[in-house]
Amino acid sequence: MVSDTFRGIALWFIVLAALTYGIVNTLSKVADLFA
Amino acid sequence: MLSMLDRERTVAGPGYARWLIPPAALAVHLSIGQVYAFSVFKEPLVEHFGTKLTPISIIFSIAIVMLGLSAAVGGTWVERNGPRKAMFVAGCCWALGFVVSAAGVATDQLWLVYLGYGVIGGIGLGIGYISPVSTLIKWFPDRPGLATGLAIMGFGGGALVAGPLSDALLSTFADNPADAIAPAFLTLAAIYFVMMTLGAFTVRLPADDWKPEGWQPQEKAGQTRGNVTAANAIRTPQFWLLWVVLFCNVTAGIGILEQASPMIQDHFDTVTAAAAAGFVGLLSLCNMAGRITWSSTSDVVGRKPIYMMYLGVGAFLYFLLASSGTASVGWFILLTGLILSFYGGGFATVPAYLKDLFGTLQVGAIHGRLLTAWSAAGIAGPLIVNAIADAETGAGKSGADLYTLSLYIMVGVLVVGFVANLLIRPVSDRHMEPSEEGTGRFRREQVPTQQGVTTERS
Numbered sequence: 001m002v003s004d005t006f007r008g009i010a011l012w013f014i015v016l017a018a019l020t021y022g023i024v025n026t027l028s029k030v031a032d033l034f035a
Numbered sequence: 036m037l038s039m040l041d042r043e044r045t046v047a048g049p050g051y052a053r054w055l056i057p058p059a060a061l062a063v064h065l066s067i068g069q070v071y072a073f074s075v076f077k078e079p080l081v082e083h084f085g086t087k088l089t090p091i092s093i094i095f096s097i098a099i100v101m102l103g104l105s106a107a108v109g110g111t112w113v114e115r116n117g118p119r120k121a122m123f124v125a126g127c128c129w130a131l132g133f134v135v136s137a138a139g140v141a142t143d144q145l146w147l148v149y150l151g152y153g154v155i156g157g158i159g160l161g162i163g164y165i166s167p168v169s170t171l172i173k174w175f176p177d178r179p180g181l182a183t184g185l186a187i188m189g190f191g192g193g194a195l196v197a198g199p200l201s202d203a204l205l206s207t208f209a210d211n212p213a214d215a216i217a218p219a220f221l222t223l224a225a226i227y228f229v230m231m232t233l234g235a236f237t238v239r240l241p242a243d244d245w246k247p248e249g250w251q252p253q254e255k256a257g258q259t260r261g262n263v264t265a266a267n268a269i270r271t272p273q274f275w276l277l278w279v280v281l282f283c284n285v286t287a288g289i290g291i292l293e294q295a296s297p298m299i300q301d302h303f304d305t306v307t308a309a310a311a312a313g314f315v316g317l318l319s320l321c322n323m324a325g326r327i328t329w330s331s332t333s334d335v336v337g338r339k340p341i342y343m344m345y346l347g348v349g350a351f352l353y354f355l356l357a358s359s360g361t362a363s364v365g366w367f368i369l370l371t372g373l374i375l376s377f378y379g380g381g382f383a384t385v386p387a388y389l390k391d392l393f394g395t396l397q398v399g400a401i402h403g404r405l406l407t408a409w410s411a412a413g414i415a416g417p418l419i420v421n422a423i424a425d426a427e428t429g430a431g432k433s434g435a436d437l438y439t440l441s442l443y444i445m446v447g448v449l450v451v452g453f454v455a456n457l458l459i460r461p462v463s464d465r466h467m468e469p470s471e472e473g474t475g476r477f478r479r480e481q482v483p484t485q486q487g488v489t490t491e492r493s
Contacts, residue, residue, distance in 0.1 A: 004051070004055060004237065004239070005052065005055065007055075007233070007236065007237050008052070008054075008055025008056075008058060008059070008237050009055070011055075011058035011059060011061075011062055011233055011234065011237050012058040014058075014062070014230070014233070015058050015061040015062055015065055015189070018065055018192075018196045019065070019189075019192050019195070019196065021196060021199070021200075022192055022194075022195030022196035022197075022198070022199070023192075023195060023320065025195070025198070025199040026195050026198075026316040026317075026319060026320055027316075027320075029309075029312055029313040029316040030313045030314075030316050030317045030320070031313065032307075032309045032310050032312065032313040033306075033310045033311075033313030033314050033317060033368075034313075
């Protein structure tokens with residue numbers, strides 16, 4: 001059984017990675033606005 | 036197996052780290068936030084079904100209406116059954132919605148997409164949106180704005196993740212995006228089901244007598260120390276004033292959000308379609324950043340003052356946009372970015388405002404009922420901007436002139452919200468739940484005053 005702590009920390013990494021993916025992709029589009 | 040989802044099985048033991056809870060909430064909100072990126076599928080769906088944009092746009096509208104309805108109707112169920120079961124049910128509905136929609140696309144049955152993404156997925160949206168809110172407020176009674184801001188920031192961030200992800204899926208499964216919709220939907224169903232189930236099995240409730248180590252509730256202006264049930268809350272003027280506040284704030288923000296791309300191109304001839312897409316992305320970032328920044332700030336400055344800023348400063352910014360928005364692209368972006376940050380902040384701060392007014396007993400259920408303001412604003416905001424733009428076009432106007440009247444109307448809408456917020460006072464004792472001992476006194480907590488003297492307030 002996976003411990004709550006391990007699952008919680010793993011989930012922090014997953015959601016932060018997903019958010020980073022979204023923000024980096026959006027910023028690349030924003031660059032067009034100021035090009 | 037299913038008993039693992041019961042509320043009683045989710046209560047955390049002593050020493051449980053509360054910072055393990057926000058990622059569970061974020062996992063759910065990042066998943067359901069995909070709804071704001073639904074536009075990625077619009078053109079492929081139009082081409083696949085050989086129809087116009089309006090029948091496809093109805094899918095999104097059904098989902099948002101179902102979000103409001105299911106949050107309002109299911110709020111009490113969520114409170115009674117706890118966050119784990121609610122998140123799991125939300126995950127099942129959200130994933131099933133994609134699966135049914137994929138079947139609709141594969142068999143060329145548009146009504147199945149309405150039923151799948153719109154109705155079933157919409158129920159997942161509503162249940163998922165409210166499921167972690169009251170749990171976070173119970174874990175972070177010292178910083179409820181930060182906690183709910185973190186989760187609801189995820190809803191804003193969900194679109195940022197789903198947009199490029201959906202684009203990638205559509206270009207991976209077929210040469211023509213219209214032929215890749217069904218496998219893309221099935222892939223998203225699998226990803227979101229795993230994410231939301233992980234969140235469901237990570238979330239935990241604090242024990243009834245739990246509080247952060249060393250923390251004592253402090254008496255603050257405007258905070259209610261008792262508890263009000265959802266049934267009683269909707270009988271108070273405070274609930275309906277806050278409904279008006281949320282409605283006005285969302286109406287104003289959604290008016291810009293929905294028309295962002297054509298609006299900046301109509302204001303400035305130099306802005307290309309690609310640059311306008313960047314502008315939409317920037318507004319999404321401002322929306323997301325506003326959720327965590329302003330909601331956390333409300334823990335320090337108070338809920339009522341921060342809504343004064345959202346609505347009062349927001350009205351002033353709208354006035355500047357209407358009167359001087361064409362001055363330069365940078366000025367236009369600055370004004371709209373700030374307005375969208377207030378829009379996001381309004382969403383994220385409202386659960387903490389409800390907690391201040393009605394206590395934590397059924398704050399999730401009350402929040403669910405309040406979200407009907409979102410559904411109403413989702414219709415009113417775009418209607419105002421689109422109808423006026425069409426009328427102005429008919430009158431021979433063009434460019435920025437198409438939006439001037441709408442922007443001044445939004446100033447008025449925000450002023451109405453500002454006045455409603457001004458009128459909000461602490462909830463009367465007669466709406467509070469009586470004490471369990473039946474002594475006739477209200478259920479209130481032992482709280483120290485600012486001077487540290489413990490008093491029982493009733």
